[in-house]
Amino acid sequence: MYEVEAKVAADHERVRRELDARDATAGETVVQEDTYFDAPHRDFAETDEALRVREQATVREGEAPGEALNGADSRVTYKGPLVDDESKTREEHETGVESGDELRAVLDGVGFTEAARVRKVRSYYALDGVTVTLDDVTNLGEYVEVELEVESEADIPDARERAYGVLRDLGLDPDDQLRTSYLGLLLE
Amino acid sequence: MYEVEAKVAADHERVRRELDARDATAGETVVQEDTYFDAPHRDFAETDEALRVREQATVREGEAPGEALNGADSRVTYKGPLVDDESKTREEHETGVESGDELRAVLDGVGFTEAARVRKVRSYYALDGVTVTLDDVTNLGEYVEVELEVESEADIPDARERAYGVLRDLGLDPDDQLRTSYLGLLLE
Numbered sequence: 001m002y003e004v005e006a007k008v009a010a011d012h013e014r015v016r017r018e019l020d021a022r023d024a025t026a027g028e029t030v031v032q033e034d035t036y037f038d039a040p041h042r043d044f045a046e047t048d049e050a051l052r053v054r055e056q057a058t059v060r061e062g063e064a065p066g067e068a069l070n071g072a073d074s075r076v077t078y079k080g081p082l083v084d085d086e087s088k089t090r091e092e093h094e095t096g097v098e099s100g101d102e103l104r105a106v107l108d109g110v111g112f113t114e115a116a117r118v119r120k121v122r123s124y125y126a127l128d129g130v131t132v133t134l135d136d137v138t139n140l141g142e143y144v145e146v147e148l149e150v151e152s153e154a155d156i157p158d159a160r161e162r163a164y165g166v167l168r169d170l171g172l173d174p175d176d177q178l179r180t181s182y183l184g185l186l187l188e
Numbered sequence: 189m190y191e192v193e194a195k196v197a198a199d200h201e202r203v204r205r206e207l208d209a210r211d212a213t214a215g216e217t218v219v220q221e222d223t224y225f226d227a228p229h230r231d232f233a234e235t236d237e238a239l240r241v242r243e244q245a246t247v248r249e250g251e252a253p254g255e256a257l258n259g260a261d262s263r264v265t266y267k268g269p270l271v272d273d274e275s276k277t278r279e280e281h282e283t284g285v286e287s288g289d290e291l292r293a294v295l296d297g298v299g300f301t302e303a304a305r306v307r308k309v310r311s312y313y314a315l316d317g318v319t320v321t322l323d324d325v326t327n328l329g330e331y332v333e334v335e336l337e338v339e340s341e342a343d344i345p346d347a348r349e350r351a352y353g354v355l356r357d358l359g360l361d362p363d364d365q366l367r368t369s370y371l372g373l374l375l376e
Contacts, residue, residue: 039298041229051298076285078297093297095290097264102283109266109281110227110239110300 004159005147006167008176012134012142018170019125024132027124031065032056033072034118035104036183040111048081051112055100065121074100118182130166137182144172192347193335194355196364200322200330206358207313212320215312219253220244221260222306223292224371228299236269238371239300243288253309262288306370318354325370332360 019026037044037051044050055072059065073096080091097103104114119138124131133145146163150156164174178185207214225232225239232238243260247253261284268279285291292302307326312319321333334351338344352362366373 041299049297051294076291076294078294080297091297093290093293095294096286098284102281103264105281106239106264106266106283109237109268109279111229112298 002150002153002156002159003147004150004156004163005145006160006163006174006177007143007145008167008172008174008178009141010144010170010172012136012144015132015134015144015170015172019127019132022127022169024125024127027126029059029121029123030056031059031068031072031119031121033069034183035100036115036118037107037112038115040113044115050077050079051107052077052079053097053100053104053107059121065119072100074098074103076103116183116186118186120182127166127169128162130163132166132170135182137186140182140185143178143182144170190338190341190344190347191335192338192344192351193333194348194351194362194365195331195333196355196360196362196366197329198332198358198360200324200332203320203322203332203358203360207315207320210315210357212313212315215314217247217309217311218244219247219256219260219309220307221257222371223288224303224306225295225300226303228301232303238265238267239295240265240267241285241288241292241295247309253307260288262286262291264291304371304374306374308370315354315357316350318351320354320358323370325374328370328373331366331370332358 033055035053037053039049039051054075054077055069056075057068057070057072059068075094075096077092077094083089083091108114121136123134125134126132129148131147133147135143135145137143144167146166148159148163150159167174180188221243223241225241227237227239242263242265243257244263245256245258245260247256263282263284265280265282271277271279296302309324311322313322314320317336319335321335323331323333325331332355334354336347336351338347355362368376
């Protein structure tokens with residue numbers, strides 16, 4: 001399975017109008033707060049690894065995202081370096097945890113330090129078989145991500161064209177594509 | 189709250205006879221498998237810290253402890269160095285995790301290594317307001333621990349005498365007391 005995705009900075013109000021005009025299906029809105037950690041013994045930016053605690057909650061109609069986070073589910077994830085550059089395969093381990101606060105305190109205790117927190121509100125839409133995600137990232141701005149999955153590597157070029165087509169339909173330019181993660185953009 | 193405890197090596201069959209003769213109340217039996225980790229950047233034995241993943245399950249009548257562990261609850265715990273020598277106070281952080289295996293893989297990914305696994309079957313009894321625990325520790329042997337909690341420091345000497353009294357009632361000698369943890373005994 002391969003994920004093809006493209007992300008651009010974009011004003012959400014305008015994009016939502018285009019999505020409505022095209023009868024895109026609105027999915028749920030979630031708030032995610034990701035805490036990334038620095039290791040005491042190696043530079044994760046250099047080794048291309050990540051240790052993250054994610055808190056995620058569904059945002060109900062009329063609810064403030066910060067409020068939704070009070071009852072959030074927490075998960076810890078380790079992403080190892082690329083083991084296969086071609087397919088972007090990484091070692092990844094993840095599990096749910098009862099308390100994100102306690103897990104952060106455990107990591108802090110053994111010597112990890114918080115590198116950054118990335119909070120975003122994500123609204124999902126489906127349009128022509130492509131997932132369109134409107135990300136409002138705290139202290140960074142509004143972004144739109146289009147994403148689809150394909151089974152085989154041979155399908156990647158076509159999938160990329162479909163993703164770019166959806167971007168263009170929404171009034172966005174695939175040439176504005178950003179390849180840096182939100183964490184990377186925030187640390188810049 | 190202070191915990192007063194004493195632990196001695198002891199043959200369980202003999203101790204169980206004494207417990208029965210004294211109408212001790214039998215509690216549940218649990219199996220605990222603790223994985224202790226070494227840090228890549230400091231020596232936890234030297235800094236008096238511990239990072240532990242514990243899997244614990246109740247052992248039902250006629251069930252093998254290894255079998256019970258299949259549906260175990262997992263927790264991760266960090267114990268910091270003593271912050272107050274007098275009261276044995278430590279910084280401690282703990283949370284439940286969905287999968288002990290995945291959490292061990294996360295810790296392995298970021299550079300921690302398994303120092304040891306300690307598996308024990310613990311049977312709890314209550315006798316004269318004191319908790320008596322029969323620990324059968326894999327690759328180590330059979331131990332008995334007596335424990336009680338007191339509210340204030342002033343009550344510690346009396347509590348210690350009560351604990352020692354229970355040990356004597358069970359045919360054990362408080363002078364045989366071990367102050368080393370099972371992890372320490374296994375690593376010796």
